[in-house]
Amino acid sequence: MRHIQQARWFMGADRNRGIDKHLPLRRVEFHILLSLAAGERHGYGIIQDIEARGDTSVPDVGTMYRALARMVEDGLIEPAARQPAPDRGDERRNYYRITSAGMRIARAEARRLELLMRAARLGGLLPKGVN
């Protein structure tokens, strides 16, 4: 019994450590996970999402594909089937989808940011009560 508990504890610790290892996410990584959380996207689609979010600095194509490659290696996202892009007619694009690990990490990052925001509000850096 104790062994199992211990094993669980280790596994749990391991999982947490796995998440902690990735936090905080780089901005481009969080953007990617955020886009993919909504559904499969191709590279340019993600860039367009980021532009639409109104972030002041939109990542360059090279930066984003390097991030995609690394995140595939780390198992946060995975390539999906090649499929036609909705706005480009017949041209096919590489699509990506988020993995469950990626989802966990994105949530953890969002929680972390939320805590920071709350702290910033309490500390008077941001107006209180505004969502």
Place this chain on the structure above:
Amino acid sequence: MRNRMLNLSERWFRLLQRLYPPDFRDEMGNAAVEAYMDRARDALKTGGRISLIALWVRAFVDSLRNGPAERVRPAAWWRRAGNWGRDIELVRRRLVRSPIFAATTIGTLTIGLGMFAVVYTTVQKVLIDPMPYKNPGDLYYVWRDYGPIRDIKRGSLAGTDILEMQKTNGVIQDAAGLQPMLGGIFALREGAESMEIAVTRTSPNLFDLLGVAPALGRSFAPDEIGRAREQVMVLTHHLWTRLGADPGIVGRDVRLQGRPFTVIGVLPPDFTFVRNDEAAPPQRVDAYIPLAVNLAEPNRRGGYAGLIRARRGASPGAVAAAVDLIGRAIDARDFNSRGLKLYSVGLKADVISRIRPALVVLGAAGLVVVLMLMLNLASVLIARAAQREHEVAVSRALGANTIAIVRSILLEGSLLGLAGGALGALGAIWGTRALVALAPLDLPRGEAIAIDWRIAAAVIAVGGLLGVLAAAPPAVWAARVSLSSLLAGSAVRGGGGQSRWRRGLIVAQVALSLILLSSGALVMRSFERLLRADPGFRSDGVFTVRVRTPPEFFPQNSDASAFQDRVESALAAIPGVTGASATSALPLTATALFEERIAIPGAPGNTGNAEQDTVLTDVILARAKYVEVMGMRLITGHTFTESRQNGVAEAMIDAALARRFFPEGNAVGAKIQLGERSLTIIGVVNQARLYEIHADGRPQILVRAEDFGARPLFYVMRTTREPHSLLPEVQSALRRIDPRVPVGNAQSMDDIVQASLSPQAIGGTLISAFAVGALLLSAMGLFGVISGSVTQRRHELAVRLALGADHRHALRLVLKEGALLVVAGLLIGAPGIYIANRLIRGLLVSVSPSDPLSLLVAALGLLLVTMAACYVPARRALRIDPAQLLRHE
């Protein structure tokens, strides 16, 4: 227009992709270009050409930043270098699948590298590591070359010489004189059981000069020297432990030769000092006491070994010049400028001078063995790669990366090498212990010989490097294998490239083994000559002990003589002892205490030239029956008997003196002049060699100990029992006669003979083991090549057989192939023998380095073994059935 702009953009974006590493380009390149193109279309749509060109610039900056960054990203770099974990796993699986290959290869490497590790440890610790003193490179021994007046090259110094060197204060900073104490009967207190220890007398500055502080207590004060102040003693850690390691020993009174001494200090455990004497091998020391006389006083106990410390950083040349300068002044003052020189030898060089040539040879042999191991591993790995020829060719045809194939072969080699190195280093832990146990007691620095982690790491690294180098030729070969070459080659007789490599390796191995074997044969032949040498006595069944009769216990010569008579008759009465006697110098221990010039006035061999007609001889003091007990050979006359003629001092001369002075052979009855004394020759004997087993030393005369009032040290007994079994009875006999006198240094003459042979025995054994190992390696390699060749040539042989050749012809064909390789190896190796001979010359005793018999035996032996290694696999050619084989094609 719009399409042209887009085409241009695409080409630009693809060009920019070249900045990224290839694997990233393969994976992400297309997608990235598509993304850029999407951007370009949008840019053209919303902002026209200006914003398209802005995008080009932006893409350029982007690629310039991210491309090189991706190239140097550590994780990607690692991945690009290959999946090491997977590769190692693959190699491990391949090795597990062929356990016999893995076991023999790793076994060979373990034995070879283990031997290398033992030799390397010995060479490192004895020849290379500094001795445990402060700035040991600045320490030198100083000796006097008595050349012009005596046949002594390495003579001792007088006290005044040491003082001269202390006074200069230039290049020579400090000097100390050392002297063995004759006698070391030690007891912890009055009446306690006594034991023998080795004591050295020294000037009080010895420990300051060496830069060593005692672990307990203090060292000698500068004024602790001379008769009044000498009763202080510093113990070595070794003796202190033997006495029970009592820290309270400092300040306590102990007895040395029955006289009180105060222990003032105990030296640290890592301190070892070997006192070097003029003639004897380096001696261990148990305790130090100050010199009994001031250096300025004349000392009738003989000379000193001089030890100096030079100024920090002074070159050996400068030290030699300074010593020489002092030597000239002393020569002019004390020796009427007859040309007696002083010279300096580095402390370490002096201590190891006797063993250095053997170690250099062993070190060289060790390197050759490592080279052989490498060549052998290379040919084994080539054979293994050849078995995988199809696999390699097919995987390359399917697009496997050349780098990956090369890497897997290199990895296999280095893993095998590392495993062999690690196991060899492990084995060397016991190997070095065995070596030290076998080594002669006086092996200098023997206590330091043990493998440490630095040496183990070096051996493992050598193993890994050897593996990588050995894997290089098969890796290069595999990189060239392609499907087309495989198809082209196999049509006729199978891949030719790898067998060319292997043949070259075999030739090199045969050449190297010839060199090792010929050196081994010479060393063994020299050893065998030594074993058969007649040392001038019969060593079997002789037991010896050392019993001191110090003047402190026996003030009068008559007391000592009476004591010795009683001891001798008590020893002779022990059951199984057929005779007992005593001598001042045991054979083969280089301990003649007394060398003198003699003349034989009126002898027929005299030339009339007084200088030539006096001969420096070793004078050996003996009691009655010594010649019989030691089994020496009497040529004419008679020996010392129990009854002495009154007023006649008897002497025996050795055959060399008899030939020199009495060519006609009528020596008996003639008178010898030895100093003031006149001795009568009563017999001529073959000399019992004092120094070396294979050659006479200085001429000897034997005189009766009683005539000289001398007190011989060593009792000798001839016995029908196992010599060492006498020891308890000898001890109890001595205790009954005088309990104050301990029995020291019990050994049989066989032990002494063996000890004097042990450097040669160890050197001979190791070199022979290396040589035999090398021979086996070549034989193994040849076996592999020939059996591979039979397999490859079986079609050709089958065709020949089908066309009417008989099987014996086929066998001859295969054997010829092997013989050619061996002969080529012999021819290439022959010049190497001459290089090796230069190295081993110093080891050989009464064998010429170009001894034709040894060299012939080595070459023939090599030829025989290698041809046998060819014959066994070649016989398979006899079993080829052409009809069956060709049908299967």
